[in-house]
Amino acid sequence: MKIEDYYNSYDEENRLMSRYGMVEFITTMHYIEKYITADSRIIEIGAGTGRYSHALAKEGYCVDAVELVEHNIDIFKEKITPDENITIRQGNAMDLSDFKDNKYDITLLLGPMYHLFTEEEQIRALSEAYRVTKQGGIIFSAYCMGDATILTYGFLRNKIKEIMSDCRLNDSFDRFISPWGIFQLYRKEDIISLRNKFNVKSLHLVGTDGYSNHMRETLENMDEETFKLYLKYHLATCERADMLGISHHTLDIFRKE
Structure with missing residues (x-):
């Protein structure tokens, strides 16, 4: 599988430890903490190597995690400590x-929607997340965005002609298909359309990394005080x-009605 091949060689854990x-990570946890309570039962679907699951388990929450890629599960298991109530x-994600x-x-769907390429698959994953969530429970569904990819990978890295050809990007720059078979890219209207198929109340739609990925080198070179100011700015503007x-x-955050 392309997804397994990708994550077998990609260091997802350290990506979330970089400044960008x-x-x-900080933004996602900030919003989780708005809705989590002391007795919350959590599921993370597509948990990767467990960056979020372990952080929440170490805070005392009961977490069940599901992951597709065996390599990620091996890393996840290596990090389990005796004080964690975690599986x-x-x-x-579709079953x-x-x-x-x-x-x-609390249901965290923080990775699967990146890799589901048809609306049928996307709805199946959201339906399963919706099903396992209690009425009144909160679902967090994460997406990769198309325009940011056009700007960074296309123009900043001078790959725009390749994207327009290989991805069949149209002249309106609003629909394209990834030839890599790894990441599905969305726009705001796509996310809203998927959410509206369910009986939910929208709570937040958040740009979790904002401009950060466009300024990786700048962030890495910031002193700690300036980085804290950047985080303050980001959290003030991310919605x-x-x-x-x-x-x-x-991150699309909604309540099951």
């Missing part, structure tokens, strides 16, 4: 039949509609 990756099993209906207060398109990652 930390912005995404990990291999599974697919969570091992999990009961209406079980979780602004006019900022969403520049973010590489977005």
Whole structure:
């Protein structure tokens, strides 16, 4: 599988430890903490190497994790400590039949939507996340954004002609298909359209890394005080509609009604 080959050689754990990756992690945790309570039961679907699952388990929460890629599961298991109330099993976001209906207060779908290329697959994954979440529970669904990819990979890295040819990018720059078979890219209207197929209440649509991925080198060279100011600015602006398109990652947060 292309996805397994990709994650077998990609260091996802250290990506979230870099300055630009930390912005995404800190922002996501900031919003999780808005809704989590002391007795919240959490599921993370597509948990990767466990950066979020372990952080939450170490804070005392009960976490069940599901991950597709065996390599990521091996790393996840190596990091489990005796004080963590956490489980990990291999599974697919589109089939969570091992999990009961209406079980979780917090459902994290922070990776699978990156890799699902048809609307049918996307709806199946969201349907499963919706099913296992309690009524009144909160679902966090993450997406990769198309315009940020056009700007950084296309123009900053001088790959725009390749993208327009290989990805069949149209002259409106609003629809293209990834030839790499790894990442599905979205726009705000795509995310809203998927969410509106379910009986949910929208809470937040967040650009989790904002402009960070466009300024990696600048962030890495910032002193700590300036980086804290940048984080303060980012958290103050990350829900602004006019900022969403520049973010590489977005987080759609909604309540199951």
